[in-house]
Amino acid sequence: MSKKRKEVVKSIEEAASLIKDGQTVAVGGFGADNHPMALVREIIRQGRKDLTIVASATAGLEIDLLIGAGCVKKLIAPYVGQEMYCPIGHNFRKYAESGEIEVKETSEYLLYAGFFAAASGQEFFAWRGGVGTSIPDLNKEYVEFVDPIGKTKKIIAVPPLRPDWAIIHVGWSDVYGNGQHLGARFGDRWMARSANRIMTQCERIVPNSVIRKNPFMTTIAYADVVVEAPYGGHPYAAHGFYKEDVEFIQDYVKCSEANRKGDSKTWNEYLKRHVQEHYSYLDTVGIKKLVGLYTHPIVSW
Amino acid sequence: MTTTYKPAEMMTVAAARALKNTDVTFVGIGAPSAASNLARLTHAPEITLIYESGTLATKPTVLPLSIGDGELCDTALTTVSVPEMFRYWLQGGRITVGFLGGAQIDKYANLNTTVVGPYDKPKVRLPGGGGAPEIATSCGEIFIIMSQGKRGFVEKLDFVTSLGHGEGGDHRQRLGVKTKGPTKLITDLCIMEPDPKTKEMTVVSIHPGVTREQIQENTGWTVKFADKVTETPAPTELELKVLRELNERTARAHGEAA
Numbered sequence: 416m417s418k419k420r421k422e423v424v425k426s427i428e429e430a431a432s433l434i435k436d437g438q439t440v441a442v443g444g445f446g447a448d449n450h451p452m453a454l455v456r457e458i459i460r461q462g463r464k465d466l467t468i469v470a471s472a473t474a475g476l477e478i479d480l481l482i483g484a485g486c487v488k489k490l491i492a493p494y495v496g497q498e499m500y501c502p503i504g505h506n507f508r509k510y511a512e513s514g515e516i517e518v519k520e521t522s523e524y525l526l527y528a529g530f531f532a533a534a535s536g537q538e539f540f541a542w543r544g545g546v547g548t549s550i551p552d553l554n555k556e557y558v559e560f561v562d563p564i565g566k567t568k569k570i571i572a573v574p575p576l577r578p579d580w581a582i583i584h585v586g587w588s589d590v591y592g593n594g595q596h597l598g599a600r601f602g603d604r605w606m607a608r609s610a611n612r613i614m615t616q617c618e619r620i621v622p623n624s625v626i627r628k629n630p631f632m633t634t635i636a637y638a639d640v641v642v643e644a645p646y647g648g649h650p651y652a653a654h655g656f657y658k659e660d661v662e663f664i665q666d667y668v669k670c671s672e673a674n675r676k677g678d679s680k681t682w683n684e685y686l687k688r689h690v691q692e693h694y695s696y697l698d699t700v701g702i703k704k705l706v707g708l709y710t711h712p713i714v715s716w
Numbered sequence: 717m718t719t720t721y722k723p724a725e726m727m728t729v730a731a732a733r734a735l736k737n738t739d740v741t742f743v744g745i746g747a748p749s750a751a752s753n754l755a756r757l758t759h760a761p762e763i764t765l766i767y768e769s770g771t772l773a774t775k776p777t778v779l780p781l782s783i784g785d786g787e788l789c790d791t792a793l794t795t796v797s798v799p800e801m802f803r804y805w806l807q808g809g810r811i812t813v814g815f816l817g818g819a820q821i822d823k824y825a826n827l828n829t830t831v832v833g834p835y836d837k838p839k840v841r842l843p844g845g846g847g848a849p850e851i852a853t854s855c856g857e858i859f860i861i862m863s864q865g866k867r868g869f870v871e872k873l874d875f876v877t878s879l880g881h882g883e884g885g886d887h888r889q890r891l892g893v894k895t896k897g898p899t900k901l902i903t904d905l906c907i908m909e910p911d912p913k914t915k916e917m918t919v920v921s922i923h924p925g926v927t928r929e930q931i932q933e934n935t936g937w938t939v940k941f942a943d944k945v946t947e948t949p950a951p952t953e954l955e956l957k958v959l960r961e962l963n964e965r966t967a968r969a970h971g972e973a974a
Contacts, residue, residue, distance in 0.1 A: 445769055445798065446784030472798050473768070473783050473846060494846035498745040499781040503843040511841040520830060523768070523847040524802040531799075543807060544850020547879035547891045553835060561892075568892030599789045601769060602798040654786050661781070661971050710786065 423592045423641050427693050430614055430642045431457035434466075434580055437488075441469035441610055442477060443583035444651065445601035447497065447659045450477040451584040451616040453647035453693045459484040460690050469578050470495060472523040472602050475651065476667055479504030482516060483671055484686060489517040491576070493526055500664050505671035520550050525557065527602060529576030530609035539572040546571060581610035584648050585635055586655050588617040592638035593626045597712065598654025600634050607635050614640040616647045618656050644693055646705050657708040663700070721951050723904035724863070726923050728754060728959060729951040731815075731861050731902045739812045740764040742851055747861045748815030749779050750962065757958045766805060768847050770796040778969040779962065802847065806854045814855030816848055816878060816898075817862050820870050823916050823937045824887075825860060825880030825898035827852070828873040835875060845877040852878035857896040864903035870936040881915035905931050907948060916940055923948045 425433075431454055434440060440458075444450035455477050458466075463486050470478045470492035478495050481487050483506030495507040510516040521529075528540035539558075546569045551557040558572040583606065586597030594615045596603065607613045615638040626633055647653075650663035667685070674682035688699060697705065721729075724747075731751035735741060737760040743752045749767075753776065756763050764773050769784045773793035780788050789795045796805075805811060818827035819842050829848060833839030852858060858880075862868060880898045882888060888897050901908040901917050905926045908917040918940045919931060924947060932939050951959075 444784075447782035448769075448784035448786070475782070492844060494844040496843040498783060503841070507843075508841045512838055514837075520844070522845045522849040523798070524807075524850050527799045527802065542850070543893075544802075544847075544853055546853060546893065547876070547882055547888070548845075548849050549830070549835075549876045550845065550849060598786065599769060599771075599784065599795050600797055601784060604797065605799055652784075652786055654784075654789065658786060659782070 420591050422590045423639060424590045424620065425640050425642055427453055427457050427642045427644055430454065430640050431461055433614070433640065434458060434463060436463055437465045438579040439467040439469060441578040441581040441606050442471060442474070443581065443603040443606055444471050444475070444477065445599070446473045447475055447664065448599065448652045448654055449584045449596070449601065449603070450475060450648060450651045451582045452477060452649060452651060453644035454582045454614065454616050454642065455481060456690050456696060457693070459486055459686070460692070467491065469576065471606065472526055476504055476664065476671070477651070479506045479671060480667070482506045482510050483674060483682060484690065487516050489519065491519040491521060491526070493521050493523045497664065497668065501668045501672070505668070505675040509675040520554055522550065525550070525571065525573055526576070527605055528573035530605045532573060533575035533577040534605065534608035537575070539574050541570045541572055543568065543570055576609060578610040580612050580614055581607045582614045582616065583607050583635060584653060585615050585617045586653065587619045587621045587625070588615055588638065588641045589623040589626045590620060590641065591623065592641050593623070593633055594635040594638060594641070595626060595629070595632040596634045596654070597632070597656070604634050612640070613638040614642070616642050616644045618645055618647065618653060619643065646697055647693065649700060649705065655712055656710065657705070658710050660704065660708055719953055719956055721956055723923070725951060725956065725959060726948070727861060727863070727902055727904045729955045730907055730923070730948055731859060732758065732955070734859055734900055734902065735760050735763055735813065737762050740766065740810060742806065742811045742814040742855055743767050744815050744817070745780060745783050747817065750959065751861065752815070753779065753962060754955065754959050757962065758955060766801070766811065768798065768801060770798050770801045772796065777965065779966040781970055802850060806850060809854070811854070812856040814851040814858050816851060816858055816860050818848070818877065820868055820873050821860065821862060821901070822870060822873050822880070824882060824884050825901055825910065825917050826873055826876050826882065827860070827878045827880060828875045829877045830875040832874055848878040852880070852897070853893045853895060855895060857899040859900045859902060860898050861902050864905045864931070864934040866934060866936050869934065881910060884915045885913070905934060911940065918942050919945055921946045921948045924950045
């Protein structure tokens with residue numbers, strides 16, 4: 416496959432409009448870090464419906480937000496919560512308990528094993544974790560078999576998991592879709608590789624020479640679409656740029672909890688306040704707040 | 717000992733003491749993180765702490781609120797990718813102790829973090845397994861930390877998210893799982909260990925001031941006590957001082973979320 420250098424930069428609005436109702440979208444990041452929030456908010460703003468969402472291995476409230484905004488039909492996720500902020504996503508709990516979303520049970524590595532199978536064009540990847548649990552009983556796609564070599568251990572065969580899109584936050588990218596994480600990468604590279612198309616969101620577009628200067632840092636080569644979204648990970652951290660906004664995450668937890676308990680007014684107001692065009696959103700957060708989250712860069716130009 | 721302490725502090729201290737200087741520990745957020753760092757700051761300065769976000773030999777100054785926190789990366793020896801962590805460190809057999817907790821546990825220390833009630837019509841939806849299913853089978857041994865109560869300590873799980881001793885006896889071996897599984901269940905009331913033969917979790921040590929009746933009242937099955945039950949030594953002043961300072965530093969760094 417020849418890869419001709421092509422500029423792939425789009426506006427956040429144009430990029431999000433490429434994702435269609437009913438598609439399968441994997442959302443990168445981990446815990447309270449590196450979630451592509453500018454794209455997530457724009458997907459919600461454009462009213463996308465019936466998405467199958469593939470969460471990162473430790474999804475945070477970015478998935479909970481998509482669920483609470485009514486965009487999700489099916490969810491493939493090992494975990495939806497925000498750990499010490501809230502042990503479970505309130506909208507996830509509400510929608511899963513009422514049956515309004517379908518949930519596919521998995522574990523962190525069973526999820527990755529599906530990405531590896533898709534990325535490498537292989538029928539399945541094998542993994543031992545999950546043996547002896549209810550997960551393979553419930554999820555018939557995961558097939559338990561006996562190790563054909565040693566003939567004693569049980570193993571699970573995990574079929575390919577191939578999203579239509581992976582949306583990934585990177586630190587910076589050139590206009591051709593070559594991006595670098597400037598801190599922890601978590602599982603983003605494997606999620607990206609498994610998807611049919613990759614959309615990255617970066618803090619800054621940089622010249623190709625910056626990427627070429629340190630090729631070992633290039634984590635996502637040949638993304639199909641790139642958008643520039645400064646502070647696009649807010650309220651989460653973007654490792655190497657800024658830390659998470661604890662207060663903002665706590666406010667989310669409060670408003671989503673209200674929704675779970677039947678107070679949809681508080682929740683709808685929350686959505687109205689936060690699901691905005693990216694720069695209006697940043698205005699809402701406020702420059703003082705944003706600058707206060709700045710962290711010392713790990714990698715210099 | 718005149719210092720007063722909370723049952724949760726006793727639980728964290730008991731868990732910290734169970735860790736050795738030579739351990740390579742797979743740490744989760746919350747009580748496991750507090751216990752592991754308390755061990756590192758007291759009797760086990762060379763313990764290797766690994767968090768599932770891929771951070772190796774990390775030495776956080778404050779406790780993380782989330783598994784991906786920059787604090788863990790910035791104070792680590794290195795940060796590998798999450799899949800690499802699971803494949804080569806976890807399933808590769810390089811972790812001696814993994815910590816787990818859950819919403820529900822049964823007497824064989826199987827854990828549920830998925831749903832309470834029938835799966836299709838859950839009474840309570842829980843956050844999901846995360847990495848627990850593979851942590852449970854791949855770490856050398858598992859320590860479980862959980863506050864004890866009837867809602868959580870149940871006769872039968874609605875969903876087995878991670879494998880403990882299965883149906884007891886040699887169930888793990890029959891599945892070809894070679895690791896020890898849960899060797900300690902540390903609660904705010906006592907410490908339990910599996911019976912060598914049946915693998916039923918059995919009380920071996922009771923925290924100061926706690927009675928056998930209290931333990932039974934907070935457990936959904938008939939509790940077995942070992943022939944010789946000891947009293948857990950109360951937290952020392954040093955243990956409490958280090959733990960409280962750690963928690964205070966964390967609160968200062970993160971605000972009220974901590």
